[in-house]
Amino acid sequence: MxxxxxxxxxxxxxxxxxxxxxxxxxxxxxxxxxxxxxxxxxxxxxxxxxxPSTLSVAFSYRTTPQSPTSPPLLLRLTWSHTPLRPPTLSFAGPTASSPAILLRRRKGTRSLPSTSSHPALALFWDLTAARYDAAGGASPEPVSGFYIVAVADAEVVLAVGDLASEFVKAKFQGQIPKARSILPVARADRVVxxxxxxxxxxxxxxxxxxxxxxxxxxxxxxxxxxxxxxxxxxxxxxxxxxxxxxxxxxxxxxxxxxxxxxxxxxxxxxxxxxxxxxxxxxxxxxxxxxxxxxxxxxxxxxxxxxxxxxxxxxxxxxxxxx
Incomplete structure (x- = not known):
């Protein structure tokens, strides 16, 4: 737990x-x-x-897989930026001790190997058409035009962004199930x-x-x-x-x-x-x-x-x- x-x-x-x-x-x-x-x-x-100027916005998601024998996953996304750098995205999971991975490209895939307690995880993301709030002190988190999807044991364990459902349907022809629950359990904002x-x-x-x-x-x-x-x-x-x-x-x-x-x-x-x-x-x-x-x-x-x-x-x- x-x-x-x-x-x-x-x-x-x-x-x-x-x-x-x-x-x-x-x-x-x-x-x-x-x-x-x-x-x-x-x-x-x-x-x-x-x-205030927002430095970063971090989210933790608690995912409960379909299988009753599979442990919950803790997946974390961190959006950040500085005055000299465009917004960046980091991903960490599936445990609280998992190191964060900076996703340097605007679009790509990444594989995380399995461990003794968690299955292998495939990550897909596309920020090429992401749109951001232009207001003062705007958040580095995009408001639309993006997706971040994670798959483990042939089921979707994370789906973030307005284009996530469309990507899953196109990528897997709608033949992949979704985890029993994907709950955001924490948000942390850092501002100056x-x-x-x-x-x-x-x-x-x-x-x-x-x-x-x-x-x-x-x-x-x-x-x-x-x-x-x-x-x-x-x-x-x-x-x-x-x-x-x-x-x-x-x-x-x-x-x-x-x-x-x-x-x-x-x-x-x-x-x-x-x-x-x-x-x-x-x-x-x-x-x-x-x-x-x-x-x-x-x-x-x-x-x-x-x-x-x-x-x-x-x-x-x-x-x-x-």
Missing amino acids: VSASSLLLPSSIRDLASCVSDGAVRVACTTPSSTLTATSTTTTSSSSSSS VAAATAATAVHAARVRFAEGAPEHEVTVGCCCSTRGGKEGEEELWVSVDGKRAVHARRLRWNFRGNQTVFVDGAPVDVLWDLHGWWFRDPPGRAVVMLRARTALESRLWLQEEAQAPAFALLVQAFKTPP
């Missing part, structure tokens, strides 16, 4: 979760008709806000925030917190400057679909914390650690994580290590590129 500690989330997140007590968790009230219920529904806005250029920095990501759940836009915003020469004016907020779910103030004192909100009627833990942003230089890093719980009565997700992992979104913000 793939545990939460096997995901792409860094080990420092375990320390973050353990430093805040269950007593600090506030479970928001919920109603059946509400998608998200939180202490405030104010939409975040700022005339002086800016989008030019704090001096704007009063507010805002980063957005679209995610699903559970299989079959609707897609939501999660926005993380932070105001790390002082206003009117006053200390303690720093603010952090997290919004879901424009509704503010978390709002923390006086961040130099409240640089670590957590809160629980409901999304689609299920609890989602929101944790933040901004200690490194002010007190560790370099690199000056802020971390915000949202992680769905598998059960309301479970403690702050650390007891779920032995279970199938729930979805987690991690946003790491840096003052300068790491």
Whole structure:
């Protein structure tokens, strides 16, 4: 079974979760008709806000093959770019310890040999017609015109991109089955925030917190400057679909914390650690994580290590590129 500690989330997140007590968790009230219920529904806005520059977006997928005797696979994709280099793609799998492979060509195939616990894997990808979001701070992940397909034991274990189904049908004449489930279980965004250029920095990501759940836009915003020469004016907020779910103030004192909100009627833990942003230089890093719980009565997700992992979104913000 793939545990939460096997995901792409860094080990420092375990320390973050353990430093805040269950007593600090506030479970928001919920109603059946509400998608998200939180202490405030104010939409975040700022005339002086800016989008951080996205360095990389990494996804972990947990695949359950058709055969009941085949172990789950953990496959990871990382999209990254720098100001001096176009977007690149790396692939890692089928275990948490598998090294990442940089896919240097825009189109190609790659074979990964079998091991004692996992079958051989064939990877196919085509980014030649990939289209990217041209907005400021745009993600290196393409929005359309691409596919990434992985095949193991004559079944599709990964299919990403709007052209994936078309490729599988053409390549295998529609005669190859698909794994029982292919679930995204983690997303990690690394961004650089030019704090001096704007009063507010805002980063957005679209995610699903559970299989079959609707897609939501999660926005993380932070105001790390002082206003009117006053200390303690720093603010952090997290919004879901424009509704503010978390709002923390006086961040130099409240640089670590957590809160629980409901999304689609299920609890989602929101944790933040901004200690490194002010007190560790370099690199000056802020971390915000949202992680769905598998059960309301479970403690702050650390007891779920032995279970199938729930979805987690991690946003790491840096003052300068790491």
